[in-house]
Amino acid sequence: MKGRDFNDRPACSYKTMPFPTEVTCPQCGAEIEIWSDEEETHCRLCGYVVFNHERYIN
Numbered sequence: 772m773k774g775r776d777f778n779d780r781p782a783c784s785y786k787t788m789p790f791p792t793e794v795t796c797p798q799c800g801a802e803i804e805i806w807s808d809e810e811e812t813h814c815r816l817c818g819y820v821v822f823n824h825e826r827y828i829n
């Protein structure tokens with residue numbers, strides 16, 4: 772009963788801290804901020820769905 776899983780976490784969670792990335796909407800050209808822990812986000816201007824993995828294409 773020691774809760775070891777939680778105690779072993781700090782160093783690891785620091786590495787995986789989410790960070791924002793700016794991507795350009797392929798549909799309207801607006802700048803969209805997507806966080807590294809988000810799988811997808813919506814363009815606030817046209818509603819286009821941008822997937823996180825798509826940012827590697829451009």
Ligand SMILES: [Zn+2]
Nearest residue numbers: 796799814817
């Ligand atoms: Zn857009």
